[in-house]
Amino acid sequence: MEARPSSNVDARVEALTSAARAAARALAAAPARARGTALGEAAARLRRTEAALLEANHGDVERARAAGESAAFVDRLTLTPARIEAMARGLEEIAALPDPVGETIAAWRRPNGLEIAQVRVPIGVVLTIYESRPNVTADSAALCLKTANAVLLKGGSEAQATNAAIADTLRGAVEAAGLPPAAVQLVDGGREVVRGLLGRDDRIDVVIARGGEQLKRTILEASRIPVIKHFDGICHLYVDASADLAMAERICLNAKVQRPSVCNAIENLLVHERVAPRFLPAMVAALRANRCEVRGDPATRAIVPSLDAALTFIARHSTGLAEAIVTEDLTAARRFLGEVDSAAVFVNASTRFTDGYEFGFGAEVGISTNRLHARGPMGLRELTTYKYRVIGSGQVRS
Amino acid sequence: MEARPSSNVDARVEALTSAARAAARALAAAPARARGTALGEAAARLRRTEAALLEANHGDVERARAAGESAAFVDRLTLTPARIEAMARGLEEIAALPDPVGETIAAWRRPNGLEIAQVRVPIGVVLTIYESRPNVTADSAALCLKTANAVLLKGGSEAQATNAAIADTLRGAVEAAGLPPAAVQLVDGGREVVRGLLGRDDRIDVVIARGGEQLKRTILEASRIPVIKHFDGICHLYVDASADLAMAERICLNAKVQRPSVCNAIENLLVHERVAPRFLPAMVAALRANRCEVRGDPATRAIVPSLDAALTFIARHSTGLAEAIVTEDLTAARRFLGEVDSAAVFVNASTRFTDGYEFGFGAEVGISTNRLHARGPMGLRELTTYKYRVIGSGQVRS
Numbered sequence: 001m002e003a004r005p006s007s008n009v010d011a012r013v014e015a016l017t018s019a020a021r022a023a024a025r026a027l028a029a030a031p032a033r034a035r036g037t038a039l040g041e042a043a044a045r046l047r048r049t050e051a052a053l054l055e056a057n058h059g060d061v062e063r064a065r066a067a068g069e070s071a072a073f074v075d076r077l078t079l080t081p082a083r084i085e086a087m088a089r090g091l092e093e094i095a096a097l098p099d100p101v102g103e104t105i106a107a108w109r110r111p112n113g114l115e116i117a118q119v120r121v122p123i124g125v126v127l128t129i130y131e132s133r134p135n136v137t138a139d140s141a142a143l144c145l146k147t148a149n150a151v152l153l154k155g156g157s158e159a160q161a162t163n164a165a166i167a168d169t170l171r172g173a174v175e176a177a178g179l180p181p182a183a184v185q186l187v188d189g190g191r192e193v194v195r196g197l198l199g200r201d202d203r204i205d206v207v208i209a210r211g212g213e214q215l216k217r218t219i220l221e222a223s224r225i226p227v228i229k230h231f232d233g234i235c236h237l238y239v240d241a242s243a244d245l246a247m248a249e250r251i252c253l254n255a256k257v258q259r260p261s262v263c264n265a266i267e268n269l270l271v272h273e274r275v276a277p278r279f280l281p282a283m284v285a286a287l288r289a290n291r292c293e294v295r296g297d298p299a300t301r302a303i304v305p306s307l308d309a310a311l312t313f314i315a316r317h318s319t320g321l322a323e324a325i326v327t328e329d330l331t332a333a334r335r336f337l338g339e340v341d342s343a344a345v346f347v348n349a350s351t352r353f354t355d356g357y358e359f360g361f362g363a364e365v366g367i368s369t370n371r372l373h374a375r376g377p378m379g380l381r382e383l384t385t386y387k388y389r390v391i392g393s394g395q396v397r398s
Numbered sequence: 399m400e401a402r403p404s405s406n407v408d409a410r411v412e413a414l415t416s417a418a419r420a421a422a423r424a425l426a427a428a429p430a431r432a433r434g435t436a437l438g439e440a441a442a443r444l445r446r447t448e449a450a451l452l453e454a455n456h457g458d459v460e461r462a463r464a465a466g467e468s469a470a471f472v473d474r475l476t477l478t479p480a481r482i483e484a485m486a487r488g489l490e491e492i493a494a495l496p497d498p499v500g501e502t503i504a505a506w507r508r509p510n511g512l513e514i515a516q517v518r519v520p521i522g523v524v525l526t527i528y529e530s531r532p533n534v535t536a537d538s539a540a541l542c543l544k545t546a547n548a549v550l551l552k553g554g555s556e557a558q559a560t561n562a563a564i565a566d567t568l569r570g571a572v573e574a575a576g577l578p579p580a581a582v583q584l585v586d587g588g589r590e591v592v593r594g595l596l597g598r599d600d601r602i603d604v605v606i607a608r609g610g611e612q613l614k615r616t617i618l619e620a621s622r623i624p625v626i627k628h629f630d631g632i633c634h635l636y637v638d639a640s641a642d643l644a645m646a647e648r649i650c651l652n653a654k655v656q657r658p659s660v661c662n663a664i665e666n667l668l669v670h671e672r673v674a675p676r677f678l679p680a681m682v683a684a685l686r687a688n689r690c691e692v693r694g695d696p697a698t699r700a701i702v703p704s705l706d707a708a709l710t711f712i713a714r715h716s717t718g719l720a721e722a723i724v725t726e727d728l729t730a731a732r733r734f735l736g737e738v739d740s741a742a743v744f745v746n747a748s749t750r751f752t753d754g755y756e757f758g759f760g761a762e763v764g765i766s767t768n769r770l771h772a773r774g775p776m777g778l779r780e781l782t783t784y785k786y787r788v789i790g791s792g793q794v795r796s
Contacts, residue, residue, distance in 0.1 A: 029737050247792040254794035337787045339427050349790025373770040385769050389735045392747025394645040396652035
């Protein structure tokens with residue numbers, strides 16, 4: 001009998017997920033100190049294996065060039081000594097953050113004497129799917145290791161040799177710290193293996209999708225496992241009748257042009273009709289001076305007759321990531337904060353602050369566009385879940 | 399041109415979800431007092447429309463009898479004046495609970511002066527799918543109304559007339575309180591409409607699946623929307639070498655026979671080999687005296703050589719809902735609490751306490767077997783999510 005290719009895929013999926021599951025259990029039981037040791041050791045080994053990492057990366061870069069990839073693509077893919085040093089420092093920074101695992105979220109005593117505590121625990125097995133930048137391999141592995149989650153890393157095929165070299169280095173460090181190397185596994189194999197993994201909701205607890213919109217939509221279609229999405233935002237800035245217009249211009253420019261390609265940059269500018277004549281000409285000129293094309297039917301896109309009209313427009317067009325109001329009016333600020341249903345709602349500040357580091361989380365897993373479990377900027381806590389620990393003295397239920 | 403049936407289904411799905419979305423926005427903006435008024439009014443109207451509810455129910459009961467349904471099924475379906483009074487009192491109890499919406503989960507100030515608050519907000523639109531007991535209609539609607547979520551209720555077809563009468567009463571109360579009646583909608587239409595709803599992840603934010611295992615698995619297969627599952631548990635009780643054996647017997651009997659059909663009753667009893675000869679004969683006799691059939695290969699199911707063996711057995715066979723240890727040994731208790739990866743882990747208490755009321759939540763949406771968003775007993779908070787409110791004074795990102 002011939003082995004069918006699909007049974008090879010099944011066997012690979014089974015091996016990866018079964019090892020990850022076992023590693024997750026061992027990680028959860030291991031002391032936090034071992035995870036810290038592994039992260040420190042991983043940073044040291046990344047620096048030590050610089051030459052090997054650069055050589056592996058050189059092969060990926062040559063293949064990408066030969067395949068005619070764009071200069072920007074090749075740049076994202078390329079490792080340099082400085083980028084390896086930045087990866088190593090990133091691991092050390094994650095190691096230095098407070099450990100969220102074991103944190104007591106709430107604790108109380110019931111009238112029958114039961115003592116209940118809700119405590120943070122690892123999620124379990126995390127599958128991270130991402131594209132091109134090899135630093136995501138080190139970063140994702142470190143965030144999961146810090147939170148005692150086993151991780152399956154599926155990077156882009158164009159970075160396979162680089163990712164394999166980074167993952168090998170990390171696995172060595174994990175093993176040296178007395179932890180199971182299967183805590184960090186690189187997924188080798190193509191789309192069929194990924195499709196197989198996305199069906200294993202018995203073994204994998206969450207999928208984190210980072211990368212292009214098409215990749216994320218494909219994952220969402222195929223997955224039986226909860227997916228933490230990182231979709232692009234359609235973000236709004238509303239300039240109220242009472243706004244400080246100089247502040248509004250600063251915030252608008254920052255939110256639009258400081259880094260236009262990111263998810264928390266604004267797409268739509270709404271201006272109260274009472275200030276539009278004073279505000280818009282200079283604002284449009286400033287945006288154009290920053291090479292920003294300004295579009296739109298003034299009656300529906302830019303000028304709004306009221307806060308209510310702005311709220312209605314935002315409710316219809318926002319993707320729920322980040323919106324901001326510029327206003328000096330307390331009632332308008334309170335209504336905007338209350339009624340805009342987005343992950344982050346700003347008064348008199350740029351939407352660009354929708355970010356794990358800017359929020360003070362010390363790390364960023366991503367910016368979730370889910371409503372449940374994790375919404376908006378994700379730090380280490382969002383890589384945990386909780387369980388209830390209940391201590392009694394023989395209580396039974398009547 | 400003839401209208402195809404599927405376009406009727408699409409139109410129905412579109413109408414239900416579009417009305418629910420608009421209602422969710424209005425509910426989120428309405429004052430908490432209006433929701434309280436609606437719940438109080440709903441209780442009063444349930445009592446006032448007793449005769450109409452009983453009449454609608456009579457029709458459902460007659461159809462179920464004619465269809466040859468079991469006596470237990472017909473009993474679950476039947477309304478009585480006492481059951482209507484219990485429904486009304488249930489609504490009043492939910493109305494009296496603290497409002498989780500608007501609660502500040504955490505708040506902090508960044509070095510740049512940004513003030514960030516993480517606050518609880520409604521999830522949005524909830525689809526609840528359930529079977530036979532009509533009180534779930536009132537209960538689900540009230541829990542969602544309390545938390546400012548719009549709800550789509552899909553009950554069993556055998557209770558359709560009863561559910562419609564209850565939902566009409568509630569909608570009247572919602573409208574009388576000045577809230578949009580589409581906050582509570584009963585889903586009329588069969589499986590095709592449900593399948594259509596489960597595809598609308600653009601309009602529905604979460605599905606709560608209550609009812610039989612088959613129903614829940616079907617929903618999970620079909621849904622593009624996050625599903626909060628309430629699957630049955632495989633729960634374990636481990637009697638440690640150091641256990642107070644009289645306590646162990648009380649807890650085991652309670653966990654097994656007090657209400658054997660529920661998800662938090664135990665399936666597997668594990669006994670340390672050192673106490674098995676003293677413990678098992680009396681325990682098995684007690685279980686049998688309570689008409690409980692005791693099965694199993696003693697080497698693999700009941701007697702374990704150590705705590706480690708018990709932990710390994712539980713890791714393999716538990717569904718992660720609730721497990722308990724009976725022990726007088728602190729180290730064993732701490733290891734069990736730390737290493738058992740279940741929603742609720744008990745020391746010296748019955749697994750039957752895995753329950754929203756027993757945990758002190760004042761209400762129970764269900765007992766989730768998800769790991770993310772809501773794990774274990776769900777109260778009102780688990781019907782909320784959060785957003786970040788950020789107040790600045792003109793900050794831009796550099």
